[in-house]
Amino acid sequence: MGSEQGLRFHVLGAVEGWAGDARLRLGGVIQERILVTLLLEYGRLVPVARLVEAAWDELPPLSAEHQVRKAISDLRRRIPGGAGVIVTDGPGYRAESAEFGLDLSEFARGLRLAREAVAEERRSDAVVALREALALWRGPVMVGRGGRVIEAAAIVWEERRLAASEQCFELRLALGEAGELVGDLRALVSQHPLREAPRGHLMLALYRAGRGVEALEEYGAVRALLAEELGIDPGARLAGLHEAILREDPDLAPPHRPASAGPDGSPGPAQGIRALPYDPPDFTGRNEELELLLDHVRRPGGEGTHVIAIDGMGGAGKTALAVHAAHRLAPHYPDGQLHIDLRGFTPGESPFRPGAALESLLRALGMPHQPLPGSAEERARVWRAALARKRVLILLDNAADTAQVLPLLPASPGCLVLVTSRARLVDLDGAEWFSIGMLVPEDSTALLAEMLGAERAAAEPEAVAELAELCGRLPLALRIVAARLRNRPRWTVRHLVERLSHETRRLDELSVGQRSVTAALELSYQALGARQRAVFCLLGQHPGVEIDVWSAAALAGTSAREAEDVLEHLLDVHLLQQHTETLYSFHDLVRSFARSLWAGTADGDEADGVVARRLLPYYLGATEAACAALFPDRLRIETGFPVPDAGLPSFPTPEDALAWFDREHHAIQLALNREGDAADQRCVLHLSRNLAFYFYTRSRVEEQATQGVAAVRAARRLGEPRLLSLSLNNLAVSHWRLGHFPEGVEAASEALEISRRSGDRQHEAISVGRLGLLHSALGHIAEALSFLEQAVVLRRESGDEVGAAESWTNLSTVYRWLGRFPEAAGAVERAVRINQRIGSYDNEKMALIELAATRLGTGDVRQALDILEQALALGDETRRSENHALALAFMAEARQLLGERENALHDADRALELVGRSGARLRSSEVENIVGRVHRGSGDPARALQLHKSAFERSTVLGYRVETACALVGLARAAEDVGDHQEAAEYFRQAHGLFEAMGLAASHRSWA
Incomplete structure (x- = not known):
């Protein structure tokens, strides 16, 4: 996400800017074109001349360059933190992508995830990534308002969208889907009738769905169209598919669709989960809608989850109907019933993002405190694995749009999903929809009679009917006025009707939509003190x-x-x-x-x-x-x-x-x-x-960094050096955990300058320690050693025992990297003693992990294992989960060295799972390298290669040079094991060069 304002932009459709829940007013078409041009090139320099061309095509005014600068200034004023979003860069400007979220970059990321999944033969994951990426598109870029330059760039992105859509259909066909794709494929073919790939996908889907004649008709249609429009015949691939359909080639048979299975340790719904809202005993009416809904559910379903969606205006009783139906259907879904309010139309609130909604649902399935994967895609995979082969009823209440719902849909054919929304989500494929409006008059009066009591309602039947009409026959309004009457037993129904009638300025509003609810609420409000x-x-x-x-x-x-x-x-x-x-x-x-x-x-x-x-x-x-x-x-x-x-x-x-x-x-x-x-x-x-x-404790590092930025901004406004130094040092920790090491160095260096200028020795010690930690991550070993040794002295002088223990632990790590194991052990043992004396359990845990790593480096494996067991006993995985994962990884290595292969692999898998859920990026590369060594030692060099490769890529992006070098060593050793000695030699050469550049060449073999 973006900066502390929650800044984001949408360009896949009409251009939009948002700061939190507030939509930004971006100005006129010139400002929009300039902004979109910068966003399409986010992170890269765009010269002023190109911005002029984008804004005015081939007819710019003489003052065009001046007007561009003026428009940039206007945009910076309209966008919160705009000077940091649009930065001057030499002869032009650049949209600083770190400052905002952008649907375009999310789309590109989805394509990348899909490519990686395809390369690793994870087709289902690739489909999920592609569908979520495609869901970001709301229409053409700027919807025809962009001009020639933007339209040219938009064509490129549109082609990527079409290619992604075609690949998604191809993957879904490869996974065994067929008939359920026909509708979407027909829509794609109608939009792009000359593209052969979607036409071929449609032919194959029709054939596999038992509609071979239609498949052949599609070929005839495209052949005639190509001849008429382009004077050519269909390509060889499409012609070959046509011939295969004619001879009913067995190779066209759909592949087997295996039941989805989650990874080891995936949560499953606890037996008997009952998380539905209360079903009021006075539910009345909606009999026709209820019976139709129940009939649809009872019909034999297809291969996927059964989705029933209910739409209607606010207050119409969508949720009440869905809850009542869910309770009726509950016995048919023995594995559980779940409910979540998606906040799609909650005033003043943002709709639940799919990732947050998945977190809530997964916790309802038995993960109330465990860290979850950071991305919505990964959470969706865990969610669907948890529900595989289960019969669960899920009520998704108050949905905003289809994009919010799709990631929450399970894949199991035994599940039922009930969705409520104020808007009909027409693009929710495969859903059965029920639109409900006001109650019919008979149901309205019956509901009032149920709530008021039969005797009281029967005494004034005409007044009850009038009251129902004055309330617009909306269940919410009816319930409110009935409650008012129950709390006023001496009032007659007629008296309340007359009070409503006296609100003459609201009479017209009582019969239209939400305003009728407002009129009913006004009565309850006026009755308050x-x-x-x-x-x-x-x-x-x-x-x-x-x-x-x-x-x-x-x-x-x-x-x-x-x-x-x-x-x-x-x-x-x-x-x-x-x-x-x-x-x-x-x-x-x-x-x-x-x-x-x-x-x-x-x-x-x-x-x-x-x-x-x-x-x-x-x-x-x-x-x-x-x-x-x-x-x-x-x-x-x-x-x-x-x-x-x-x-x-x-x-x-x-x-x-x-x-x-x-x-x-x-x-x-x-x-x-x-x-x-x-x-x-x-x-x-x-x-x-x-x-x-x-957020630090819950390993929610992105949010930790967001709050760190907010604190720094507030400190600058206050103009208090001590508070600014404190906030910058805290922000530096967030940058370190995210792997943003240069940014962390910048923050800690400014904090150090402030504290030295003001003579604040305590905060000087903190800054020096932060700089030691960050430089060690960057592989600046000499600088790191100098800073950390200074930090130990300064923190001891300032009486900061917590900080001294932290610096001893970090210093131990650098000593260990240098092969100075006695000094490493002495440093971290001091940290352990300090933390034990002051009761700092989280820091003691990290110190014990470092002590165990030192023992492993000297070959004291049994002692290392004992120390790690002490560390893990100090706290569970819900606090600073990435450190817990690191302890498990080292424990796996110790067990493997002791010959406990099965236990080692179990701990290794758990470590990977935990660190994958945390947001601490640098720990991921450490854990992957350690677990890679475990798999290699357990006789699985292929898996070791995968893990070291992932660690190499991750640490290289971060600039975490020590772990990059360790990954290269791991790759070299695993390559040797599989017999690729030439590649191993190259890996060793690169690793040696990197270790030598860091000053670690003589020591790395004892611990890398």
Whole structure:
């Protein structure tokens, strides 16, 4: 993703820019053309002359170059952080791709992933990558507004899209699909009738689907078309396919479609999972829709998952119908029933991205705390493997679009997916759709009678019918007014009808769509007390999907007890919902209603400021308390903010603090994104720092880096050197974990300059230590050794025991690389003792891992194994999972050296799985190299070659030179084992040169 603003651009269709949830106004067509030209060449210099040509084609004005510069300036002003997004580069400009997300680059990445998957014969993974890449396209680039230059570039990308589409169909045919492809292939052929590849795919799909006559007709059609348009015959490949169909060649038979099987350790749905929302006993109406839906489900299905989708306006009861049907169908899906709200139309919220939705679903399947793969593609693969050969019902509620749903669909033919959405997703292939509108009059009055009681409804039948009409016969509105009547037993139904009728300015709105819900909600709102109304409006400003008592109290400026009383009353009158005992939530329409009320009050101009003034300081206090429980050994910095009057949640154990962070971090991020610029920058800085610590623990490194950037920006605005130095040092750690070593050096060097200028020895020590760590990763061994030895002295002088232990551990690694094993052992043993004395378990774990690596280097394998067992006992894989993976990898190596082959391979596989889920890129190359050695030692040099090759490619991209050299050594030894001595010699030559350049040539054979 992009910068701290969540900046992203879309060019595969109409050009769009987004900062978080806000769409950017990019200006006129000239600005759009210039921006798109830069984005099409992202990361590369575009001369001003080319931008002139792109903006005006062949008729530029005399002032064109000046106008380009003016348009660039305008774009920088309109884009948050625009100066960093569009940078001046010599004679032109460059779109700095590290600053934003771009659908074009995501498309290119998808094609690359597909190529890699095809090369490794992972056809299913290639199909997933291609389909997700193709789903990014919303139409031609700039949809006809681009001019000659952009149109020429667009043709290239359009050709890549078509090639990807053709390859996707070819792979799906190779995987055994046939009839289900016909519709999409016909659409592609109609758009590009002269392309022979899709025509051939269509012929083969038809033939395999038992429609041979149609397949032959397609050949006749394309032959006539080519003769008429181009005066040529079909190519040899298409003609050969035609002949093969005529003679019913057995080679055209579809391949066997094996049941999908996940990798070892893939999660499977726990028996009896029941995660459906509550099915209210007063569900009434929708009998016709319900029976049709159930009939469709009971029909014999095809080879894939059965998908039923329900669309309709907000408040029409889509979810209620889907939930009721799901409960009816539950006995037919014994392996479980799952539910997720995709937030497609939740006001003020971004729809769940497929990766986040998959995380939620996988955790429901029994992975509540394990790190998950970082990409949506990898999570989708785990998800589908988990559901292979299972019968599971999945309710995907409130979907935004097809692209959001497709990655969540399982492949098992035993599964049922129910989808609800306000928009009909016409491109959701293979789905059975049901559109629902308002309830029929009989069902509306029956629903009111069920909720009010038969006796009360029977006493005023005409008034009940009028009330149903005034509510627009929408289930949400009906339930709200019925709740109002139940809470007012002395009111007659007629009295409520008259009250609705008196809202003359809303009479017209009661019969149209969402406005009818607003009118019904207005009645419940007016029935609240003044304080309750104020809190209700304030709660609409809460950024989270779920609201706890403490954040509600902070937002409302009241005590937790008072806030809970109001929340419970709002729950009673159905203005809030409650899915768990301690958390409250809005229906999306009710939230929209609350926000509209706030905007219409006299204080409406202060809406944005409420979150900045009240909620962000509360979150700062809460995250400080949570971090105190989670990280008792971290450097304490006074925030300058008192504990909020409403109080804070308590965190008796680190697990409680981590669970709170797991639940609240998304809301905190949203609050910071919306209000960060308006808030006290000291609050923003410390809150970003606390979030970064949480993301560090959960191995969510990209998000850690995002918060690090936000903290640095706030520190610069504050102009406080000590806080800026602290924030830069923290950002440097994020860069190190991501493998962005030069950026990390830049941040730590600036921090060092600041601390030395101000005479701050404590932060000077931190910066020196960071620089030692980063230079060691870059292979600058002499510099790293110098910095780390200085860091040990400086941190000891400043009394920073945590930092001293950290520097001893990092220094040990460099000593080990140099073959100075006694010094390495002495350094890391000091780190272990310090960490044990102060109770820093996470750092002790890393020190023990380094000590074990040192023991392995000296051949003390049994002792290394014992040390690694101590390390793994200090914490599970949910905290800093990449370090846990490193420990498992070394343990696998130790077991292999001791002859415990089966246990070694088990630990090796687990290490790869864990590190693959983490976002720490540099650890991946380390683990792959170690596991490669394990496989080679276990007699599998082919697998070792794969792993060392992956480590080589990964470390080369990062510039992690030590691991690049280790990968070359591993490749050389594995190549020797398979008899490729010439290639082995070349690998050894490259490795020796790299080790020599780093000053490690004499020592590497003892540990690489």
